[in-house]
Amino acid sequence: MFENLSERLEKSFKILKGEGKITEINVAETLKDVRKALLDADVNYKVAKSFTDEVKQKALGQNVLTSVRPSQMMVKIVHDELAALMGGQAIDINIKPNPAVILISGLQGSGKTTFSGKLAHFLKTKKGRSVLLVACDVYRPAAIEQLRITGAQVEAEFYSEEDSKNPVEIAQNAIKYAQSKGFNAVIIDTAGRLAIDEQMMTEIAAIKSAVKPSETLFVVDSMTGQDAVNTAKEFNDRLDFDGVVLTKLDGDTRGGAAISIRSVVNKPIKFTSSGEKPETLDIFHPERMADRILGMGDIVSLVEKAQEQFDETEARKLQAKLQKNQFDFNDFYKQIQQIKKMGNIKDLMSMIPKIGKMMKNIDIDETAFKATEAIIMSMTPKEREQPSIIDTKRRKRIAAGSGTNINEVNKLMKQFDETRKMMKTMTNKEKMKQMMKKR
Numbered sequence: 001m002f003e004n005l006s007e008r009l010e011k012s013f014k015i016l017k018g019e020g021k022i023t024e025i026n027v028a029e030t031l032k033d034v035r036k037a038l039l040d041a042d043v044n045y046k047v048a049k050s051f052t053d054e055v056k057q058k059a060l061g062q063n064v065l066t067s068v069r070p071s072q073m074m075v076k077i078v079h080d081e082l083a084a085l086m087g088g089q090a091i092d093i094n095i096k097p098n099p100a101v102i103l104i105s106g107l108q109g110s111g112k113t114t115f116s117g118k119l120a121h122f123l124k125t126k127k128g129r130s131v132l133l134v135a136c137d138v139y140r141p142a143a144i145e146q147l148r149i150t151g152a153q154v155e156a157e158f159y160s161e162e163d164s165k166n167p168v169e170i171a172q173n174a175i176k177y178a179q180s181k182g183f184n185a186v187i188i189d190t191a192g193r194l195a196i197d198e199q200m201m202t203e204i205a206a207i208k209s210a211v212k213p214s215e216t217l218f219v220v221d222s223m224t225g226q227d228a229v230n231t232a233k234e235f236n237d238r239l240d241f242d243g244v245v246l247t248k249l250d251g252d253t254r255g256g257a258a259i260s261i262r263s264v265v266n267k268p269i270k271f272t273s274s275g276e277k278p279e280t281l282d283i284f285h286p287e288r289m290a291d292r293i294l295g296m297g298d299i300v301s302l303v304e305k306a307q308e309q310f311d312e313t314e315a316r317k318l319q320a321k322l323q324k325n326q327f328d329f330n331d332f333y334k335q336i337q338q339i340k341k342m343g344n345i346k347d348l349m350s351m352i353p354k355i356g357k358m359m360k361n362i363d364i365d366e367t368a369f370k371a372t373e374a375i376i377m378s379m380t381p382k383e384r385e386q387p388s389i390i391d392t393k394r395r396k397r398i399a400a401g402s403g404t405n406i407n408e409v410n411k412l413m414k415q416f417d418e419t420r421k422m423m424k425t426m427t428n429k430e431k432m433k434q435m436m437k438k439r
Contacts, residue, residue, distance in 0.1 A: 024060060027056055027059050027060060027074075028056070030074060031052040031055060031056055034052055034055070034078065035048050035049065035051075035052045038051065038052075038256075038259070041256045041259070042226045042256025042257070042260075043256040043259045043260050044226065044229055044256070044260040044263070044264060047085070047259070047260045047263045047264065050263075051081060051082075051085055054081055055074075055077055055078055055081050058077045058081065059073070059074060059077050075294060078294065079290050079291070079294055080290075082259070082286075082289075082290040082293060082294070083286045083287045083289075083290040084286075085259060085262065085263055085286075086258065086259060086262050086269065086284075086286035086289055086290065087262045087268045087269060087284075087286045088286055088287075089285075089286065089287075090283050090284060090285045090286070091243065091268040091270055091284075092270075092283070093215055093217075093243070093270055093271075094214050094215045094242065095123065095127060095129065095184075095185060095214065095215070096214060097214045098184050099132075099175065099178045099179065099183050099184045099185055099186050100129070100184065100185045100186070100214045100215070101175060101186045101188065101211050101212070101213040101214055101215075102119065102185065102186065102187045102188065102213060102214065102215045102216075102217065103188050103190065103204075103207065103208055103211065103213040103215070103216045103217070104116050104119075104187065104188060104189050104190060104217055104219060105190055105204050105216065105217065105218050105219065105235060105239060105241065106192055106218055106219035106220060106235075106245075107192050107193060107194070107195070107196070107220075107221075107231060108191075108192035108193055108194050109192070109194070109221065110192065110219045110220055110221045110247060111219055111221060111247035111248060111273065112189055112190070112192060112219045113143060113146045113147050113150060113189055114150065114247070114273070114276065115219050115245055115247060115271075115273055115281070116133060116147060116150065116187050116189045117133070117147070117150030117151065117153060117154050117156070117278060118154075118273060118278050118280065118281040119187055119271075119281065120133055120150075120151065120154050120156040120185075120187055121154040121156075121278035121279070121281070122281050123185050123187075124154065124155070124156065127185075129184050129185040130182065130183050130184055130185065131156040131157070131183065131185045131186075131187060132156070132157050132158075132159055132174065132177070132178045132181075132183040132185070132186045132187070133147055133150070133151040133156050133157070133158050133159065133187050133189065134159045134160070134170065134171060134174040134186060134187065134188045134189065135147045135148070135158070135159070135160040135170075135189055136167040136170050136171055136188050136189060136190050136191065136207065137167075137189060137190060137191040137192070138164065138165045138166070138167055138170070138191065139191050140191070143189070143191070144160050144162070147160075147189050148160070153278060154278050157181075157183070159174045159177060159178075161173065167190065167191065167203060167206075167207055168203075168206050168207050168210045171188050171207050171210060171211050172210055172211060174186060174188070175211060188207065188211065188213070190203070190204050190207060191203065191204075196231065196234050196235075201235075201238045201239075204238075204239060205238055205239060208239060215242050215243070216239055216240075216241040216242050216243075217241060217242065217243050217244070217245050217270065217271075218232055218235050218236070218239070218241045218243070218244050218245065218267075219244075219245045219247060220232055220244060220245065220246060220247065220257065220261070221247055221248050222246040222247060222248055222249055222257045222258060222272075223248050224257070226256060226257070226260070228257040228261065229256075229257055229260045229261050229264050229265075232244060232261050232264065232265050232267075233264055233265055236265045236267060241267060242267065242270075243267055243268050243269065243270035243271075244261055244262075244265070244267055244268070244269045244270065245269075245270060245271045245272070245273060246258055246261075246269060246271070246272045246273065246284070247272075247273040247274075248273070248274065249272050249273065249274040258272075258289065259293075262286075268284075269284040269286075270283070270284055271283060271284055272284050325420075327419075327420045328384055328385050328386070328387060329376050329379060329383070329384040329385075329387055329416065330384050330385065332376065332416055332419065333373070333376050333384075336369055336372060336373065339369075340369060371402070371404055371408060372412055374402035374403060374404065375398060375399075375402045375404055375408065375409055375412050376412075377402070378397075378398045378399075378401035378402035379398055383398075387413070387416060390413065395409045395410065395413070
């Protein structure tokens, strides 16, 4: 996401490189390029114009310090204005009532049902809530079954009334059920349509009026670009929702919806979603998104993702094993599983400053871990615990059992040895000090 926009903005800032100061002429030239880049990224025209006018006003009012180049100052101003345009700061979901009722709305295909499951997982793991998922799409049996499966995947209870065709009554009955069973969060997945129609709007408005949700969220497919903004405006006019969820951010999207939508509907973007895994739901942080748009990476989000997979007890056990040089293939396998849970590898790499740009044209095979996992699983329990016993004969057997070849097994053994040495060094404070001194 935003790769093309990031490139275009970087080229725009180059206009100011070598300039001794910010002037009305070079600012106008730069911002003409910035506005075109935003429009090409499908940002609303009025939003793009208003944004560049604000940047121009700020830029011309700046006294550039001798230690700061005009191009650097412009990047800083654009960054701050982008963050402000997208809301300025993260807004948390409101789950104060008990039970908290969260109403999910959006067009068919926007990712409502998948998001409902991800939100259930988020509320369980991050907020400590017991969650009830409610199926109120009475028109598509497939939607009800999808929500049932999604609920099972995240271990959230599922509620539906297959004989009922009244979504308002289903929602009301579900809340009574939640109260009687002690659930403190209810997520209501509503029906969508391929396009906005009066019946759908009236139905969702009736559900909202009946259940009085603590939070109404509008889910939008970010790949639909400017159409997403127009749809959000129509939904907001009728529902007055509390926040926006941008889905499919891992797709080939230009990012205009993320930049425009907050300004057009004056409602915060609360979550972004990518992929199918329950863990791939993120709180929307405008400043971090501005960082990513300008190619600065997003180290904070990367660290947070790593911390989510961090188990303190397991980490202490691993450290003890490393210090005794007992790191084995069971530990190696666990590390792979933790990395996979963090999300799409290329997305993770894009969060590291400068690395994302380098990775732009490199295809990362998301199935690359499968061969490694197959090789490890083809080892005997003793081989996984004692890698040193894996000789040439054993390697041939492991290769045959994993559907790989001897070269791939040898390569993994080498990677394992290098990883073990590196991790052992990192746990040795004296060696780390010596390495830092050499630098």
